[in-house]
Amino acid sequence: MTGGPDSPAPATPPPVLKVSDLEVAFWNGDAWRQVLHKVSFDVARNETVALVGESGSGKSVTSLAAMGLLPRGQSAIAGSVQFDGRELVGLTESRMRPLRGRDIAMVFQEPMTSLNPVFKIGDQVAEVLTAHHAMGQRQARAEALRLLEKVRIPAARRRLDEFPHQLSGGMRQRVVIAMALALKPKLLIADEPTTALDVTIQAQVLELIKELQADEGMAVLFITHDMGVVAEMADRTVVMYHGNVVEQGPTAQIFAAPREAYTRRLLNAVPRIGSMAGVTQPQRFNLGDEAEQDAAPLAADHPARKPAADTPLLSVRDLVVRFNVRSGLLRRVGGRVHAVEKVSLDLRAGETLSLVGESGCGKSTLGRTIMRLNQPQSGAVLLEGEDIARIDGAQLHKRRGDIQMVFQDPFASLNPRRKIGDTIAEPLLTHRLATRAGAREKALDLLDKVGLNRDMADRLPHEFSGGQRQRICIARALALNPKLLVADEAVSALDVSIKAQVINLMLDLQQELGLAYLFISHDMAVVERFSHRVAVMYLGEIVEIGTRAAIFGNPQHPYTRRLLSTVPVPDPSQRHRRRKMASFELRSPIRPLNFQPPERRYRVVGDDHLVHDWTDDWEK
Known part of the structure; x- marks a missing residue:
């Protein structure tokens, strides 16, 4: 039987991560310099919250404070960071260490800083498992293989015995994600995990995080300055500027009606595929007067050149x-x-x-x-x-x-x-x-x-x-x-x-x-x-x-079409679309000494538009 009109509403489950009035200061040798000012937000189970802002806004400091990774003695933290109702601020290293990896995992921007260059991939993934569970080497290796396959690494069994430098940037980031998810954490903190990646690899990593979140019900704190990625990934968005939260709310609301000038400036700076349709010349971004400094007039000794219309430079x-x-x-x-x-x-x-x-x-x-x-x-x-x-x-x-x-x-x-x-x-x-x-x-x-x-x-x-x-x-x-x-x-x-x-x-x-x-x-x-x-x-x-x-308006080659299809769309209404992403990597350009490239031919498909004559097996 359901309750009557006076029945209490069902209780809202507590957030997985709750940050309240968080303040951080660093010692610069002479005095304390405050870099975070009363930052507050929360992340619920199966929710993705994006922390956005430019470099120096305090995004990464917030995540490092939550993980207890700020340098002790050089930093001072006030306020509250609660994980599953447990206070993390002030926790000793011995008490914090078991939470990392097991309950809270982090993926950093540059995977090579997270991977040891002298150890094999399989050993590094297995180490996460043996460090937190009483698991033998054979069992840990089998689980490491399963994790690499889960993050869709091609030829995963062979990759176990390779070193980080033998993998591409996209594959290394997948390995780091596999390590982060090895113990099925309740919270994943992803700090600029796709900034350095190519557009197709970025799309694969974003889709992978979506799928794994759906499978495990994780809470995700996604740190980025890419508003296209925010629109694609985030349920809610927290905008930071100079260590302050200036605006937060549902992502669709932030994009549709931003209240703060800084948020509007971030959104105005987002290039959108298709926005140049019908425009013949490149276009400047409209950032507002406060965001730009106008270039000075031409110096007399630096004369402008008239473009030569026909003769190539x-x-x-x-x-x-x-x-x-x-x-x-x-x-x-x-x-x-x-x-x-x-x-x-x-x-x-x-x-x-x-x-x-x-x-x-x-x-x-x-x-x-x-x-x-x-x-x-x-x-x-x-x-x-x-x-x-x-x-x-x-x-x-x-x-x-x-x-x-x-x-x-x-x-x-x-x-x-x-x-x-x-x-x-x-x-x-x-x-x-x-x-x-x-x-x-x-x-x-x-x-x-x-x-x-x-x-x-x-x-x-x-x-x-x-x-x-x-x-x-x-x-x-x-x-x-x-x-x-x-x-x-x-x-x-x-x-x-x-x-x-x-x-x-x-x-x-x-x-x-x-x-x-x-x-x-x-x-x-x-x-x-x-x-x-x-x-x-x-x-x-x-x-x-x-x-x-x-x-952009009439791409002919399948590779061109794939590049364009993987660009994040800065439109929150599109965020629930699921793209079928192949685990594709650029083939190796290394050829035998006697290799002779085949003769290449191009088709004219329009004025000043040429496309390589490909076959159906062009990727092989």
């Missing part, structure tokens, strides 16, 4: 790049990596050509070869008609001023002991294009150009944010007044709004200076926003090339 013809694979005691060549195979493309002044594809497809090798950082086996790289693949010495030194490169990790690109003003001026001094005083003044002008203050010239790289460091790298690349910039995953590691600011900066510079961009990326939504034309690479070959509208 860069022509690559039948380019081939291979690397020897040595093995054995005598280090004999047993095979070759076919990194780039018969690639041809054109790029005009003032145009952006994007190279897209998964890690290992040859994008970066192609970019580095155009820069002459790699030597091609055959083919031509024509810059304004001159084959830079065949020149050396002073000729090459001069031509390198016309092509500059912006790398993915700006911190690794900058000398940590050198002031950034000196770093920007260095190319001018190396090429003997200015006196020391003149180079210094040009460096200050370039800081203006990329939206940084001149008084920053005497600071060191560690004093800047990631977005500011990437602006510094762009300023250095512009010092020699180049005609072509090769941007190799130049915005992939940046937070969503910082990424949008850097894209806006690059578009402004292109319009003012007539720069050509070879934009290497696996972020298809950014590529659609930023590009004039797109080339899709697979196993060292271009399988489809055409205008942005043709590639």
Whole structure:
């Protein structure tokens, strides 16, 4: 019999994780610096809560505090973190250790930091089981195999005896997830688990977490700055800024009617596949005045170039790049990596050509070869008609001023002991294009150009944010007044709004200076926003090339269609869709010494739209 109208409502089950008024401070050597300010939220069983915000917002500190992983003696914690009703703040390490892995598991952004490089995969998964259960080695190994198969690792039995470096990034992340789920925890904390992954691998990992959550009824705290991933994964969203929770609520409500300006800015910076339909030119992001600094007017000595409509600035013809694979005691060549195979493309002044594809497809090798950082086996790289693949010495030194490169990790690109003003001026001094005083003044002008203050010239790289460091790298690349910039995953590691600011900066510079961009990326939504034309690479070959509208509006090759289908949709109404994701990895590009690539043919499917003539077994 059901209760009458006055019967009490059924009791709501207590949350698995309840964070109340959490505060964290770190000792900086002189005083305590507070980084979290009364953070409160909870996560229920079988619920996914997304913790979002830019780097430095306090997301990861919150998760580390919950796990008891903040450095003791260097951190101070106040407030409450309850797991299944049990208070975790103040728990000793000996009492906290059994909870980790067994009841609360964590997946970090970079799987190589979670895996021991000198132990086999099977041993590392088995160790989790033997550490918490009285389980023999044979039984633990059998369970490790079952877990690897559960996370859909191909040839799982063979992978047990491989080392982490022998697996791709996507496979390593699956191993980490298998380890995290080995003991069937009640709570999974996933801290940026897909940020460094290609779009297809990201989609597989997200789908895997969804499936495992449905099977085990886990609570999931998902930490990310990718609002597309938030829309796809989260029931509720908590937005953080400078250590404060500025907004939280159901994800659909946050996306439909964000209350806070910061939340609106995050959402405005999300590129959406299909949003460029009918738009002929790349478009800037609308971030609001408070999010951007306008670029300064053109300096008089940095004149804009008029794009040449018909004559290509860069022509690559039948380019081939291979690397020897040595093995054995005598280090004999047993095979070759076919990194780039018969690639041809054109790029005009003032145009952006994007190279897209998964890690290992040859994008970066192609970019580095155009820069002459790699030597091609055959083919031509024509810059304004001159084959830079065949020149050396002073000729090459001069031509390198016309092509500059912006790398993915700006911190690794900058000398940590050198002031950034000196770093920007260095190319001018190396090429003997200015006196020391003149180079210094040009460096200050370039800081203006990329939206940084001149008084920053005497600071060191560690004093800047990631977005500011990437602006510094762009300023250095512009010092020699180049005609072509090769941007190799130049915005992939940046937070969503910082990424949008850097894209806006690059578009402004292109319009003012007539720069050509070879934009290497696996972020298809950014590529659609930023590009004039797109080339899709697979196993060292271009399988489809055409205008942005043709590639995104009428993709012909199955690989192109798969890349586009895996992009997270920033629409919470789509989050319950289930995609059938194959456990697909890019095939190895290593070939025997006597391997002869088959002749490739392309079909014309539209104006400036070519597609590789594939067969039904193109993936095999």
